[in-house]
Amino acid sequence: MLKLQKVEIQNFRSCKSLEVPLSSFTPLVGYNNAGKSNIMDAIHWVLHHGALDKGDFCDPDERVMVTAYVDGLSEEVLDGLSDIRRERIEPFVGDDGHFRFRRYQPDPSGTKGNIELEAYRLSPAEGEEQEWVESPTGLNKTIQTLFPEPIEVRAMEDAAEDIGKSKDTSTIGQLIAEVLNPGAESVTDRLQNPIQALQDRLSADGDERLEALDDLDEGATEKVSEYFPGLEIKTHIPVPDAQDLFGDGTIRVIDKTSDEPRNVSSMGHGAQRSIQMALVHHLAEQSSTETEADTAKLVLIDEPELYLHPQAVESVRKSLKDLSESHYQVIFATHSPLMIGEDDIPYTNVVRKSTIEGTKVRKRVVEAVEEVIEDKASQRKTLFNLQNGSRVLFSDKVLLMEGKTEDRLIPRLYEKVTGSTLQENRIALVGFDGSGGIPKCYDILDTMGMNVRALVDLDFMFLDAIHNDLLDEEDPHIQSCRGKHVDGAPVLHASDGATHLADRGVAETEIQRLHEKMKRQGYWVWTDGAIEKHLGIDGKDESAWAEFNEQLKENDFENVVEDSDGVRALVEWLDDM
Known part of the structure; x- marks a missing residue:
């Protein structure tokens, strides 16, 4: 097409x-x-x-x-x-x-x-x-x-001028003409006779011109011949064709309480817009x-x-x-x-x-995905992951995150620290079920020119960060953490394995160094394993989140949040995007 x-x-x-x-x-x-x-x-x-x-x-x-x-x-x-x-x-x-x-x-x-x-x-x-x-x-x-x-x-x-006046450039005239299709045979056949009758009475060469027009022509010809002999005057009143008639169309609204037709221009903007969109809707159905x-x-x-x-x-x-x-x-x-x-x-x-x-237009999601990911199957999967993120299109900054706790509580924490909402500061949250899809989506949004950051659990550093070249497999701090990992405990790239390492307190320096390296690349890592540890909550369900929110409303930030300094630093890092 x-x-x-x-x-x-x-x-x-x-x-x-x-x-x-x-x-x-x-x-x-x-x-x-x-x-x-x-x-x-x-x-x-x-x-x-x-x-x-x-x-x-x-x-x-x-x-x-x-x-x-x-x-x-x-x-x-x-x-x-x-x-x-x-x-x-x-x-x-x-x-x-x-x-x-x-x-x-x-x-x-x-x-x-x-x-x-x-x-x-x-x-x-x-x-x-x-x-x-x-x-x-x-x-x-x-x-x-x-x-x-x-x-x-x-x-x-x-809107009042556009919707209420009869002119061929009006929205209403255009939509009426488009819906009714004045060029259709069913319309032109019905209008042809009355239009031709008008032309016969009003045109200069009409066969049945109005007597008043003939009188006007005769008098004007007589006067002009005094100055230019041989000229004849013929008054011509053009008659619009079907297309012109429909293009000049407008809408009248009848209030059923009074049965009085009203111009649409006398109505509010909401009613005017509704009528415009109703005609668009009708056009779509036609x-x-x-x-x-x-x-x-x-x-x-x-x-x-x-x-x-x-x-x-x-x-x-x-x-x-x-x-x-x-x-x-x-x-x-x-x-x-x-x-x-x-x-x-x-x-x-x-x-x-x-x-x-x-004015600039950012690279669209579809082009950014093709640029970042070569494999077509992976492109489709990543596009599917992004298709719940229309809020991203309406924001300047994006925070990618894993876990439902972040989705429920980060907005409250941010507002408590800054006094502003994420929406006010044009920050969108995009949640993932797990962290595996975060790096590719990060790269896609970055390619689009978005200001993007990510929030991940500690285990992310020991597998996903390495696979996506955010950290080196041979990084001495990675190697040190692996050396201090206890045999028989869950693997480091599992949530409980990374949390076990953090709880033992034997790798605080290494974890903090890795945290700083990731932060410089736009990733904030929960150094205690996951957000729940830093907030001091035990559950990962609606009940635990609701109780925490109530406490946050009624009490000072420092009295509610276990790691108040760390969480405040996260919010300030987001605010500095």
Whole structure:
């Protein structure tokens, strides 16, 4: 299916220079003012350009340029074009169906007329080279044929204007036209007669023009002939076609208590957003997931979850997902983990902005996994482990950890020491059932550019740390610990074996040295074996965790936590990420 594979954006608003990979269902995740809407606006601009002003240029002395990479330009898609359109685009289509083009505007003072279009010659004729070709004849119209005007649902600050007014750029008009399909034969047949009747009465060449128009023409012709003999005036009132009529559509709401129709603009943002998303939902139901369409229409939505309760958010997410599985490509900006399903985490773009680099997109989970892990089976397993971590996408810092006790108690301990919650400081917790998967996930998140740390039990150092090259097998402190391990006791790389060594107190120096080495690599090791020892709790169940939390609420930190200095040091280490 024809769709955008990625875009490269240069000098557009906050986007100094970045690449954005795209899939059929592409969430953009980032904090307020990170540049998510700018990315969507750049995508719209490269397909349906308009003149940019100074505010659209990151640096007014440099040009704005957006490059689009298109995939799926198959023979079936080309066959759907007219002969002239096909002739214009074929030299730029690769054997694999790829097509690449870019637009640029040289300066802020430019008009739409000086926006340049270039296409990359992927299938050169004999004697030609692969190169960028300036202003290919007729290609702009071909691009707009392949990518019709996107459906856009904007942020809610313009909702009243967007949803309540009759104009062909409104969300409501677009959605009504898309759902009803004014080009369908069942619609055009019913409208053809009344539209033709209007044209007969209002057009300059109508067969049954209104008498008032004929009178106006006669009087105007008489007056103008005094200045320009031989001219005849014909008043022409254009009649919209079916597409224009539906594009101007809007919604009226009838309050059943009064039966009075109301403009949607008179309602609250929650109601307005609900109506927009209800139409998106209805469009999804109308669109078959088994469509034979070869092209994808673009849907761009800014924060679809706004003002909706969680169940409604899930309904919207599913509707957009359904659209992306038919003949639509969905790109949306969101602040809600509920808008991202488990299967979509690997393909989500995390958007961040800095003063120096402007808006940037982190490497996606799927690319980071492929870069870190070569084995396909291991890639699938690791992706599965990460698919419960949508909270990672909404955080700046990540703490990986093993054990349920950490998951239950670390948030309480952190808040008790710092006075802030983990969420306030943008720290996400990701738990694992055991420590074996932690190093690979650490490397993946690090490759994505995330600030990541890990929290592990003591036994981790004697097997997993060595297997993952965090410690050397021949490290003298590892060897010393093994020498002090008692024969007959559980092995050191088992939880009870490592705890047994710590309890005996014969390797305190070695364990502390290893702890420092691991800490420098982003791993905090519980030197007494596991978290329970440091907290002074015996159980690993809900009852023990609840009792500890109650004690922590009512008493000073030092009076509740057994190793208060060590646990406080852990929290400070996390806070210093």
